[in-house]
Amino acid sequence: MLIAEIIRKKRDALVLSSDEIAQMVRGISDSSASDAQIAAFAMAVLLNGMERQEAAALTLAMRDSGDVFDWSDLPGPVVDKHSTGGVGDNVSLMLAPIVAACGAYVPMISGRGLGHTGGTLDKMESIPGYVATPDNDLFSKVVNEVGCAIIGQTAHLAPADKRFYGIRDVTATVESIPLITASILSKKLAAGLGSLVMDVKFGNGAFMSDFDKARDLAVSITGVARAAGLPCHALLTDMNQPLADAAGNAVEVINAIEFLTGARRDARLLEVVIGLCGEMLVTAGIEADRTRARQLAQAALDDGRAAELFGKMVAALGGPSDFVENYAAHLPTAPLQREIPAPDAGHVSAISTRDVGLAVVELGGGRRVSSDEVDPVVGLTGLLPLGAKVEKGDPIALVHARSEQAADMAQSQVLAAYTIGDNPAAAPVLRDIID
CATH class of the missing domain: 3.90.1170.30 (Pyrimidine nucleoside phosphorylase-like, C-terminal domain)
Structure with missing residues (x-):
């Protein structure tokens, strides 16, 4: 079928088949679809929406447009978390080593800042020597040996999404819930996850300020994830104030180190971190009971195992070997x-x-x-x-x-x-x- 015919069907609010969606994604990947056609398709989806199976097909097609990691040789479950973004949200820096200390593996592929929201990758790059975009071999080695690695998206990971998002960004189609859902999940599925937990923000500092719309997004992501074969839970968290008491890059890293070592912990930040960690341990199958899972996460934080793993991850990715102990001298x-x-x-x-x-x-x-x-x-x-x-x-x-x-x-x-x-x-x- 011609790309124009696929656009016409979605323009007329008809349901696309998996093959038609796959053809559209191939057009995005190999440039057989022009920027104008991709923009028209995005607008048709924004205006007419997608059925859950359509969004799942789009997610899987974009996942398969590039590299897909395989962690089947790891002795434990593979799980990650994704946040829709906020201010003072440095959760990933503490969450990854906490969950790894509890027996899961966390290959965390993170993004840069977008608009008013901070980016995990920008925070990690404030650490001298830290390689935020390693090759696949180093990424796999660190995940295997440490249990977690926080890196950025490579050019070969869901490349169709990268082009698609760039066009959506300049054509007023970013807000489409099916397209947001497919964009997030295609990258997470390409990372080879066994399960995922979403942190969907609402409030005046969130991408979606309205609670009901944020909840709609959470329902869409969890439902499409399951349709694509990925167990997924979502927490809706308040962003009517900064999450940590720091906002920036190096200053949020300092906040994270103080959190991990127990020097200082913001109460709201602690509640979100432990809540997300507990949900990750449940979806990963490490603990069936949510309360017990949160207790496991708290113990890994309190006894210093998480801080130790964070230091090992930083060193393995090129940062200082004594970063946790002497962060003030390095940042x-x-x-x-x-x-x-x-x-x-x-x-x-x-x-x-x-x-x-x-x-x-x-x-x-x-x-x-x-x-x-x-x-x-x-x-x-x-x-x-x-x-x-x-x-x-x-x-x-x-x-x-x-x-x-x-x-x-x-x-x-x-x-x-x-x-x-x-x-x-x-x-x-x-x-x-x-x-």
Whole structure:
């Protein structure tokens, strides 16, 4: 069938067969489909949607457009987690070694920052010497020997998705739930996973701010994953405030090390990390009971096994061998650090989380365009949570900047993002589980 006929069928809200979807994906991969045709197909899907089996067929076809890892020789289950993105979300850095310490294998293929949200890969690249995009042999070796590896997507992993997403990004079709679902799952299936846990964010700092829409996405991903043969659970987590009290790259790595070693742990961050770890251990079959699974994860964190594995992973991927013990000596720091004073007394009653993330981007900690270099040293620390009591002049946060001008700009943005007023009602960080 001609590519144009496939587009016409979806334009007319008809259901595509697996063969038709596979042909469309081949066209994306081998360039027999033009950018205009791919854009038209994406818009037709955005407007008319896809049945679950269509989305599963699209997922599998994009998975098979490149390399697919095979971990069948590993002695334990293979599991990963994916987040839809947020501010101060450094969960992956702690989660991977915790789950590995519990007996699973975590080949975590992560992304870079997108818009106001931080990227796990950018955080890891703030570690001197860390090879974030190793070849397949080194990736496999580290997963086998350490139990986890956090790396970036290679050019040979779901390449059809890479081209498809680039076109969606400039044609106002990113928001399509079936296309988001297929994009996420194609890469995870290409990583050779046995099971997956999703962290789907909602709130003013999330990609999907509305809870019901975020839940629709979680239901879509878990349902399509199962249709594609991948056991998948999803947690819906609140992003109406930064998850950690740090936002940036090196500063979030520091936060992660302090979390792993027990020096300091943000309560909301701990709840999300342990919740996700527990769900991963359940989907991987290591523990059937959710409560017991969370207890196993907490024990691996508290007894130091997770911190030890994180250090081994960093060293195996080219970073310092003593990174966990001497991270302060290895991580770069900003030349200027300045407190941001509260303008009034009261409680932190609201935070525009997206604007906090954009302040980090403006400092240089994220990208305005894809070609931008990310500055690892800039960011924000000491971000006060919702409900925190402050007196006038108390620090709301500490800005890490390259210049006085950049610090002034970030201070203005953070002050605009924070509302000081009455103490708000506490909201749970874990809202729902789709299993």
